[in-house]
Amino acid sequence: MHENIEVDVVVGGAGACGVMAALRASEDPDIVVAVLEKSMTEGCNAGVSSGSLAAGGTRFQEAAGIDDSAERHADDILAASGDERHRELVDALCGVAADYVHWVADDLGYPMDVGTDMARKGMSVPRLHADPARAGGGPLMGHLRRLLADRPNVAVLDEAPVTGLRVEDGTVVGVRARQGGHDLVVSADVTVLATDGFAGNRALMQEFCAELGDPFHGGVSTATGDAIGWLRPLGAELRNMGACLRHGQVTLHGTRVNPALPWLGAVLVNRDGERFVDEQANGYSGLAGVVQGQPGERAVMIWDDEAQQTAQHSEMMRESESAGALRRAPDITSLAAALRIDRSVLEASLQPLPGRRALVAPFHYAWLTHGVLTTQGGVAIDPHGRVLRTDGTSIEGLRAGGGVAVGLAGTQSGGYSSGNGLLSAFGMGWIIGNEISSGR
Ligand SMILES: Cc1cc2nc3c(=O)[nH]c(=O)nc-3n(C[C@H](O)[C@H](O)[C@H](O)COP(=O)(O)OP(=O)(O)OC[C@H]3O[C@@H](n4cnc5c(N)ncnc54)[C@H](O)[C@@H]3O)c2cc1C
Numbered sequence: 464m465h466e467n468i469e470v471d472v473v474v475g476g477a478g479a480c481g482v483m484a485a486l487r488a489s490e491d492p493d494i495v496v497a498v499l500e501k502s503m504t505e506g507c508n509a510g511v512s513s514g515s516l517a518a519g520g521t522r523f524q525e526a527a528g529i530d531d532s533a534e535r536h537a538d539d540i541l542a543a544s545g546d547e548r549h550r551e552l553v554d555a556l557c558g559v560a561a562d563y564v565h566w567v568a569d570d571l572g573y574p575m576d577v578g579t580d581m582a583r584k585g586m587s588v589p590r591l592h593a594d595p596a597r598a599g600g601g602p603l604m605g606h607l608r609r610l611l612a613d614r615p616n617v618a619v620l621d622e623a624p625v626t627g628l629r630v631e632d633g634t635v636v637g638v639r640a641r642q643g644g645h646d647l648v649v650s651a652d653v654t655v656l657a658t659d660g661f662a663g664n665r666a667l668m669q670e671f672c673a674e675l676g677d678p679f680h681g682g683v684s685t686a687t688g689d690a691i692g693w694l695r696p697l698g699a700e701l702r703n704m705g706a707c708l709r710h711g712q713v714t715l716h717g718t719r720v721n722p723a724l725p726w727l728g729a730v731l732v733n734r735d736g737e738r739f740v741d742e743q744a745n746g747y748s749g750l751a752g753v754v755q756g757q758p759g760e761r762a763v764m765i766w767d768d769e770a771q772q773t774a775q776h777s778e779m780m781r782e783s784e785s786a787g788a789l790r791r792a793p794d795i796t797s798l799a800a801a802l803r804i805d806r807s808v809l810e811a812s813l814q815p816l817p818g819r820r821a822l823v824a825p826f827h828y829a830w831l832t833h834g835v836l837t838t839q840g841g842v843a844i845d846p847h848g849r850v851l852r853t854d855g856t857s858i859e860g861l862r863a864g865g866g867v868a869v870g871l872a873g874t875q876s877g878g879y880s881s882g883n884g885l886l887s888a889f890g891m892g893w894i895i896g897n898e899i900s901s902g903r
Contacts, residue, residue, distance in 0.1 A: 691842075711745070
């Protein structure tokens with residue numbers, strides 16, 4: 464027994480890329496869209512993310528007196544990744560980022576501002592946008608999913624995982640899926656794959672990212688790289704498969720501390736009290752490998768009230784606080800005792816680096832390790848989200864974006880710039896959806 468469904472567009476995955484693609488495609492009331500989601504209960508990475516949207520040249524930046532542009536954004540990303548091969552893709556995504564940030568804020572009614580308190584490695588000006596309460600990606604995705612479900616020309620099917628692609632003469636003509644014990648056979652003119660990467664798939668992580676060891680996985684369980692399994696047999700090229708969005712500021716409770724802390728004066732030492740890195744030398748993804756190299760794959764981050772004042776304004780700090788991951792010590796003696804580090808060693812490590820301020824007691828601290836949030840390798844796509852085979856041709860009938868596709872970090876996790884993940888996802892969803900609704 465199976466059910467046949469015929470639509471204009473079928474989207475696999477109701478996360479950042481899939482929801483944006485479906486919202487934009489369905490702006491044309493004559494286009495019928497089906498969105499198939501594996502499990503809204505398990506969630507999507509966008510929903511557990513910080514919801515920080517990188518965009519250059521927005522009205523929010525202008526109002527804050529920040530001079531930025533899509534070009535500068537792209538240059539920053541490429542300077543960090545060194546991945547000139549993907550310049551066109553990066554340009555295309557940065558070129559639409561301000562548009563969808565404005566659309567989400569002004570047309571879809573989700574509050575946004577630019578995070579002048581969100582300093583990040585390699586970001587030459589503040590360009591992360593988030594809701595003023597810094598509530599994270601959950602409320603944002605809830606808002607977008609509700610709007611999508613209300614569209615009369617969209618059907619959102621939950622607990623309906625895509626199980627494979629339907630291919631006729633090399634052209635993708637839809638998908639197969641399962642829902643409530645039934646097989647669904649979906650026919651569509653365009654199939655959009657937005658099912659994210661493979662950080663939740665141990666076999667694929669072993670195959671492509673073995674040097675990460677067995678890191679804590681801070682993303683959702685649905686990211687099992689299903690699309691890799693469907694696209695490999697079709698000859699799709701896989702690129703930058705060893706790169707991930709890693710995080711070097713994961714607490715031992717699985718939460719994260721605010722990535723701005725190093726720019727607010729926070730100091731990192733290892734279990735022996737050694738200050739093993741200039742805290743501002745890496746982004747959080749690059750820092751993960753440095754923390755991995757420390758004894759026990761552990762480090763402790765130490766900061767003070769002045770840093771806490773700014774850093775606490777973040778869902779990451781609120782989650783870490785309620786998990787019990789954030790500690791306090793009134794002075795250096797009690798801090799050394801709590802960390803079991805020799806007081807004089809710790810004191811020496813807390814001396815400010817040239818040009819940095821000295822921390823002032825009382826202290827805040829958190830034990831950290833490294834984790835992987837999402838993968839950044841994926842199928843090759845062109846700037847329109849067309850999936851490319853190893854011979855450079857594209858697969859007819861198919862588009863892909865977000866974590867299914869190659870990310871913007873280049874070949875190494877250290878090349879990841881903050882905001883790249885949702886830029887790839889919302890940006891390509893925007894591009895694909897707009898092209899569908901305008902008949903391209
Ligand atoms: C803790 C954390 C914090 C992050 N913070 C940020 C941030 O602040 N800024 C930023 O830019 N990036 C951030 N990221 C990265 C960002 O969340 C991801 O890059 C982005 O969500 C990828 O978008 P996507 O649409 O590809 O996947 P997702 O948002 O994960 O959506 C994919 C959807 O597909 C569904 N799915 C999977 N398989 C199937 C299937 N077979 N059939 C149907 N549906 C399926 C999933 O259930 C999911 O709903 C963060 C990630 C994590 C884990």
